Amino acid sequence: MSAPLTTARVWALAWPIILSGLSVPLLGAVDTAVMGHLPDPGWLGAVAIGALVFDFVYWGFGFLRMGTTGFTAHARGRQDPVEVRRALARPLLLAAALGAVILALQGPIEAVAFTLVDAGEALSPRARGYFQVRIWAAPAVLANYVILGWLLGVQRPRAALVVQVVTNAVNVGLDLWFVQRLGWAADGVAAATAIAQGVGLVVGGLQVRRVLRGEPAPWGGARTNASRVSSPGCRIESERGCSVRGRWFRQWTRLVPRHHRHPDIHQNQIGKNLSHLFERLSSIFGEIHFVMSVL
Numbered sequence: 001m002s003a004p005l006t007t008a009r010v011w012a013l014a015w016p017i018i019l020s021g022l023s024v025p026l027l028g029a030v031d032t033a034v035m036g037h038l039p040d041p042g043w044l045g046a047v048a049i050g051a052l053v054f055d056f057v058y059w060g061f062g063f064l065r066m067g068t069t070g071f072t073a074h075a076r077g078r079q080d081p082v083e084v085r086r087a088l089a090r091p092l093l094l095a096a097a098l099g100a101v102i103l104a105l106q107g108p109i110e111a112v113a114f115t116l117v118d119a120g121e122a123l124s125p126r127a128r129g130y131f132q133v134r135i136w137a138a139p140a141v142l143a144n145y146v147i148l149g150w151l152l153g154v155q156r157p158r159a160a161l162v163v164q165v166v167t168n169a170v171n172v173g174l175d176l177w178f179v180q181r182l183g184w185a186a187d188g189v190a191a192a193t194a195i196a197q198g199v200g201l202v203v204g205g206l207q208v209r210r211v212l213r214g215e216p217a218p219w220g221g222a223r224t225n226a227s228r229v230s231s232p233g234c235r236i237e238s239e240r241g242c243s244v245r246g247r248w249f250r251q252w253t254r255l256v257p258r259h260h261r262h263p264d265i266h267q268n269q270i271g272k273n274l275s276h277l278f279e280r281l282s283s284i285f286g287e288i289h290f291v292m293s294v295l
Helices: 007-036 042-059 063-077 081-104 106-116 120-153 157-181 185-213 226-240 242-255 262-282 284-294
Strands: none
Touching: 007 042, 007 157, 007 185, 042 106, 042 120, 042 185, 063 081, 063 120, 081 106, 081 120, 106 120, 120 157, 120 185, 157 185
């Protein structure tokens, strides 16, 4: 029998999700601060452009998180441990396949992205270098979407928060080491992000193992059905954020091309981080609605 739905129970599930969301813009602020201390502000512009490309690409795969959460919560509500495990295995297989496709098509993706965002002769080589390093974390990023969605679906938001905190802490530490100590500039920020995603995948796997340890059940029937995983999540993600990403994408395609105004790029990146933070703060009620859908 499920526990009664109370305000305390809702907030107990919601606050880790809210803190997890707030960690994203704070991490972006650290990246901006680290790159802003370099003598050439062009490095900050290169990281901003590269990060924009990945925001635009990865946002389309948000269904992996939302769809996984929905099917997992549904299976948990039916007290079906076999289906709970399948709700993890199916999207993980899909994430692995999509990650492999992204790696295989990284050349065309890079060409199209940097045609749409014309960074110019000064910034384009730096931004492309950032892209070429960070793209190798694509399978880990997509797998992390699935793991975080599954942890939220089984009502383990604190475990999801642990994954996010560890990932971001590793990212910040490596940012400082690679950029300030080793002088790797934009490539260092990209490498820090890629390695942190790999570490997050390991930590997430350990959290999943911890949850499943006391619930032995067969893993059979994990054949991937992409439409089952993607349909609900795609609808939710499109409602919550594609319009926001579209506005950011248009903003950057207007700002960066042809003029390469480093001070403007620097100020715009700071403003972007602040707007992202305020956007997360304003989405608290949305996160509560998400918790209610899990319950």
